[in-house]
Amino acid sequence: MELLDRKYRILQAIIDDYILTALPVGSRTISRKYEQKLSSATIRNEMSDLEDLGYLDSPHTSAGRIPSNKAYRLYVDQMLQPFPLSVEDIAYIRSCFDTRSHQIEQISMRLARAISGMTNYTTAVMTRMPRDDQKLSHMQLVPVADRRVILILVTENGAVTQTPVDLDAAIDPDVLYTVSKFLSKRLEGVPMSKLHQSLIDIAAGEPEEMSKLLRTLAAQDDESPDVGSIVVGGRSNLLSYPEYSDVEKARNLLSVLETKDKMISLLNTHGEMEITVRIGPETGMEELKDCSVVTASYRMRDGRVNTIGLIGPTRMQYGKVLSVLNQVGRSLYELLDAQDDEQR
Amino acid sequence: MELLDRKYRILQAIIDDYILTALPVGSRTISRKYEQKLSSATIRNEMSDLEDLGYLDSPHTSAGRIPSNKAYRLYVDQMLQPFPLSVEDIAYIRSCFDTRSHQIEQISMRLARAISGMTNYTTAVMTRMPRDDQKLSHMQLVPVADRRVILILVTENGAVTQTPVDLDAAIDPDVLYTVSKFLSKRLEGVPMSKLHQSLIDIAAGEPEEMSKLLRTLAAQDDESPDVGSIVVGGRSNLLSYPEYSDVEKARNLLSVLETKDKMISLLNTHGEMEITVRIGPETGMEELKDCSVVTASYRMRDGRVNTIGLIGPTRMQYGKVLSVLNQVGRSLYELLDAQDDEQR
DNA sequence: GTTAGCACTCGATGGACTTGAGTGCTAACA
DNA sequence: TGTTAGCACTCAAGTCCATCGAGTGCTAAC
Numbered sequence: 001m002e003l004l005d006r007k008y009r010i011l012q013a014i015i016d017d018y019i020l021t022a023l024p025v026g027s028r029t030i031s032r033k034y035e036q037k038l039s040s041a042t043i044r045n046e047m048s049d050l051e052d053l054g055y056l057d058s059p060h061t062s063a064g065r066i067p068s069n070k071a072y073r074l075y076v077d078q079m080l081q082p083f084p085l086s087v088e089d090i091a092y093i094r095s096c097f098d099t100r101s102h103q104i105e106q107i108s109m110r111l112a113r114a115i116s117g118m119t120n121y122t123t124a125v126m127t128r129m130p131r132d133d134q135k136l137s138h139m140q141l142v143p144v145a146d147r148r149v150i151l152i153l154v155t156e157n158g159a160v161t162q163t164p165v166d167l168d169a170a171i172d173p174d175v176l177y178t179v180s181k182f183l184s185k186r187l188e189g190v191p192m193s194k195l196h197q198s199l200i201d202i203a204a205g206e207p208e209e210m211s212k213l214l215r216t217l218a219a220q221d222d223e224s225p226d227v228g229s230i231v232v233g234g235r236s237n238l239l240s241y242p243e244y245s246d247v248e249k250a251r252n253l254l255s256v257l258e259t260k261d262k263m264i265s266l267l268n269t270h271g272e273m274e275i276t277v278r279i280g281p282e283t284g285m286e287e288l289k290d291c292s293v294v295t296a297s298y299r300m301r302d303g304r305v306n307t308i309g310l311i312g313p314t315r316m317q318y319g320k321v322l323s324v325l326n327q328v329g330r331s332l333y334e335l336l337d338a339q340d341d342e343q344r
Numbered sequence: 345m346e347l348l349d350r351k352y353r354i355l356q357a358i359i360d361d362y363i364l365t366a367l368p369v370g371s372r373t374i375s376r377k378y379e380q381k382l383s384s385a386t387i388r389n390e391m392s393d394l395e396d397l398g399y400l401d402s403p404h405t406s407a408g409r410i411p412s413n414k415a416y417r418l419y420v421d422q423m424l425q426p427f428p429l430s431v432e433d434i435a436y437i438r439s440c441f442d443t444r445s446h447q448i449e450q451i452s453m454r455l456a457r458a459i460s461g462m463t464n465y466t467t468a469v470m471t472r473m474p475r476d477d478q479k480l481s482h483m484q485l486v487p488v489a490d491r492r493v494i495l496i497l498v499t500e501n502g503a504v505t506q507t508p509v510d511l512d513a514a515i516d517p518d519v520l521y522t523v524s525k526f527l528s529k530r531l532e533g534v535p536m537s538k539l540h541q542s543l544i545d546i547a548a549g550e551p552e553e554m555s556k557l558l559r560t561l562a563a564q565d566d567e568s569p570d571v572g573s574i575v576v577g578g579r580s581n582l583l584s585y586p587e588y589s590d591v592e593k594a595r596n597l598l599s600v601l602e603t604k605d606k607m608i609s610l611l612n613t614h615g616e617m618e619i620t621v622r623i624g625p626e627t628g629m630e631e632l633k634d635c636s637v638v639t640a641s642y643r644m645r646d647g648r649v650n651t652i653g654l655i656g657p658t659r660m661q662y663g664k665v666l667s668v669l670n671q672v673g674r675s676l677y678e679l680l681d682a683q684d685d686e687q688r
Numbered sequence: 689g690t691t692a693g694c695a696c697t698c699g700a701t702g703g704a705c706t707t708g709a710g711t712g713c714t715a716a717c718a
Numbered sequence: 719t720g721t722t723a724g725c726a727c728t729c730a731a732g733t734c735c736a737t738c739g740a741g742t743g744c745t746a747a748c
Contacts, residue, residue: 026741039691044742062698062741103508140486144498150506154488162494162506164447177521235579236598239591247589254580370710383722388711406710406729 008079010035010046011055015067015075019315022242024064069280069314072292076277076318083319085327089118093327097335104304108231111308115328116234119321121312122257126267127228128305129159131192138184141165141176149176151217155192159302165220168212179213228304230263243290243313252287257311267307269295275325280314292316296325301336354379354390355399356423359411363659366586368408413624413658416636420621420662427663429671433462437671441679448648452575455652459672460578463665465656466601470611471572472649473503475536482528485509485520493520495561499536503646509564512556523557572648574607587634587657596631601655611651613639619669624658636660640669642676 013034017025027043035043047065050056055074056065067075096110108125115123134155142150147167154160171179183202190198199218203211235257244250256262262285269276275296278284283293294310308328310321357378361369371387379387391409394400399418400409411419440454452469459467478499486494491511498504515523527546534542540562547558579601588594600606606629613620619640622628627637638654652672654665 024741028741040741041691041693042689045690048743058742060698060741061743062696062739064741138487142484142486142496143482144496144504145502148502150496150504152486152488152494158489158492160488160494160508164504233602236595236602239595239598245591247583247591247594250591250594251580251583254583258577258580368710372710384710385722385724386720389721392712402711404710404729405712406708406727408710 007046007050010043011050011067011071012075012079014047014050014056014065015071015079015315018067019317022313022315024059024066026064029064067315069282072279072314072318076279080319080322083317083323085320085323089324090327090331092118093324094331094334097331105229105231108229108306109233111328112231112233115308115310115324116237118324119310119312119317120234120237120240121310121316121321122232122234122238124230124232124257124263124267124309124311126230126263126307126309128226128307129161129228129303130305131226134159134192134303136187136190136192136195138180138188140180140184143171143173143176146170151220153192153195155303156189157301157303159304163220165217167216169209171213179210183214227264230260230267232257232263238312241313243315253291253311256285256287263309266293267295267309269297269307273297273299273329275322277318277322290314292318294318294321294325296329298329298332300332350382351390351394352423354387355394355411355415356419358391358394358400358409359415359419359423359659362411363661366657366659368403368410370408373408411659413626416623416658416662420623424663424666427661427667429664429667433668434671434675436462437668438675438678441675449573449575452573452650453577455672456575456577459652459654459668460581462668463654463656463661464578464581464584465654465660465665466576466578466582468574468576468601468607468611468653468655470574470607470651470653472570472651473505473572473647474649475570478503478536478647480528480531480534480536480539482524482532484524484528487515487517487520490514495564497536497539499647500533501645501647503648507564509561511560513553515557523554527558571608574604574611576601576607582655585657587659597635597655600629600631607653610637611639611653613641613651617641617643617673619666621662621666634658636662638662638665638669640673642673644676645680 010030013030014025017029017033027040027047030043030047031038031040047056051058051065055068055071057068058065092114096107096114104127108127112123112125115121134157137154137156137158139154140152142152144150144164147170149165149167149171151163151165152160153163186202187195187198196218199214203214203218206214235254238244238253239250244253256266266283266285266288275294278293278295280289280292283289283291288311290313291311292314294316295307297305297307299305308325310316310325312321354374357374358369361373361377371384371391374387374391375382375384391400395402395409399412399415401412402409436458440451440458448471452471456467456469459465478501481498481500481502483498484496486496488494488508491514493509493511493515495507495509496504497507530546531539531542543558543562547555547562550558579598582588582597583594588597600610610627610629610632619638622637622639624633624636627633627635632655634657635655636658638660639651641649641651643649652669654660654669656665
């Protein structure tokens with residue numbers, strides 16, 4: 001078992017070094033920098049074993065070794081050492097939330113920027129609003145022009161959506177207010193996913209004019225999307241890694257970041273409150289076969305789910321990335337708790 | 345004058361060819377492809393003159409010539425030939441506007457994508473809301489939680505802004521509605537830029553509770569920004585040009601696209617309804633010294649100003665780009681007119 | 689089991705040479 | 719006087735080749 005432990009240490013050293021330098025690691029490097037008790041020849045033997053076991057690849061005979069995806073997997077699952085964040089970094093993360101501005105997009109943007117800045121990878125922040133488990137608290141119609149209103153929906157846990165709606169006929173503001181109150185009473189507690197049907201049901205029992213309005217609203221509501229915004233920050237970071245000094249590779253990557261569908265499928269992890277690391281082929285996307293994607297989801301008090309995804313080369317500084325994402329979660333919940341206290 | 349005309353034609357041929365190939369153009373190329381009546385030796389003499397006049401640069405003795413920024417300037421100002429857009433392209437541009445979805449960000453996104461797709465350059469769409477010349481039509485407070493409301497401001501020409509506001513105390517929805525009506529009456533016609541002050545003035549004459557609410561609103565309103573969203577599309581296009589095969593250059597460019605301040609200063613052209621071309625140093629930004637930026641602004645019915653900016657190498661296909669931007673303007677005003685008809 | 693030693697591999701580096709696209713200049717021509 | 723053919727010259731890019739050095743694998747000795 002002692003031997004196994006040594007192999008393990010050597011593998012870890014190789015991965016650490018490769019993550020740092022992006023250069024194939026040779027036996028002498030390990031012997032000098034990491035395992036001074038052992039000669040390079042011994043390391044060589046071990047490395048040869050590790051290659052047979054599938055943890056190392058060699059680009060060609062006379063270069064060093066580079067970690068395989070299997071090695072990264074092991075590294076992420078078992079070898080990670082906690083990476084201590086600096087006080088500044090922690091403060092920086094906190095500062096993303098800790099502000100009066102409640103615009104979700106702004107917070108996402110700040111977060112994406114901050115995380116990209118600290119890690120030097122590319123960050124995507126997606127905000128989803130799963131409709132299934134959300135119930136309507138109330139709705140209000142606000143006139144903005146003769147035949148145009150904004151439909152505001154507020155759910156029981158406080159999420160707000162706004163949709164502009166064009167009407168067929170002008171309606172008096174006071175009437176709109178009355179209708180809003182009427183609908184709020186009738187629809188309170190209705191799941192958001194059933195809203196469309198409920199509106200139509202109510203429409204059936206109302207006089208023509210009212211019925212028409214309700215059907216217009218129902219039509220509008222139907223198309224409101226589950227996935228909200230996706231904000232990406234730190235794209236230019238990608239280009240600072242030698243693995244993307246090939247412009248064609250970089251272009252493919254950038255183009256993935258610009259394709260909403262692909263980003264959604266990347267960020268659409270099903271677990272919540274947990275951090276997922278996908279290495280190379282595990283991303284299920286050909287273009288990302290030498291990238292890693294780390295995602296973390298946080299469910300907000302108002303039912304929104306925020307997913308943060310970090311994209312970088314497979315030799316990513318997983319330790320730091322995970323620490324940052326953990327800290328993001330911690331700061332977020334600190335903030336939520338603080339808001340709770342405030343409201344109590 | 346005949347000579348001048350010939351020089352002119354030769355210069356145009358050189359620029360055209362260089363825009364197409366990105367390769368220094370030699371005298372033989374011109375003689376074969378563009379001016380078959382003239383021998384390469386004659387062209388050479390002319391080219392030498394053009395170099396003396398500052399329209400051409402030569403990378404080194406034995407390469408061809410490339411157009412100088414001065415040449416591009418002349419090209420854009422005088423040599424441009426109308427580039428006919430395909431029926432598909434025109435339909436594509438129309439389709440960006442012609443939809444029920446009124447979310448401004450979505451339209452911007454679609455536009456950015458469409459223009460990038462057609463031109464193969466990078467497109468930024470900025471939406472500004474100049475507050476000076478806008479007057480309030482009415483406002484409304486919509487409750488979303490115990491102590492949280494959304495402040496909705498509608499201007500006389502129909503622009504809508506929404507800001508979430510945290511209150512110090514819970515307020516009954518019916519009271520909020522009454523307050524909204526009261527404030528709308530008092531503030532109707534007040535310029536948006538004076539809104540802050542007006543709210544404070546009104547607050548002075550009201551009982552404590554009301555006064556407090558008004559001051560909270562005033563505080564919130566104060567920070568609403570002039571520049572709205574900036575949406576960028578087609579970043580990966582940049583990497584398809586040989587001028588950015590140097591990763592470092594590409595990184596600088598990408599990083600400009602990610603810096604909101606720089607983008608604002610790029611897109612903040614003062615003219616409206618006109619198209620501006622800035623070539624290399626004319627952009628006033630070191631990072632863009634071998635890029636060109638073409639911007640066009642369109643004032644919308646509701647007072648918003650949309651600025652579209654195209655970024656590409658200085659050897660940009662100016663003809664096509666200008667045609668596309670002209671078509672965008674045409675489609676936009678078609679749409680506005682159609683809406684007018686509809687509302688009549 | 690560990691290590692020193694040595695032959696071998698193979699990409700990277702750099703110099704010498706060749707190639708070819710292009711220029712500038714001169715002299716002849718219409 | 720403008721145009722052109724011809725020719726010497728320039729210079730980046732490509733090819734070939736030798737060298738270098740980091741690295742491996744294997745063997746034999748400790």
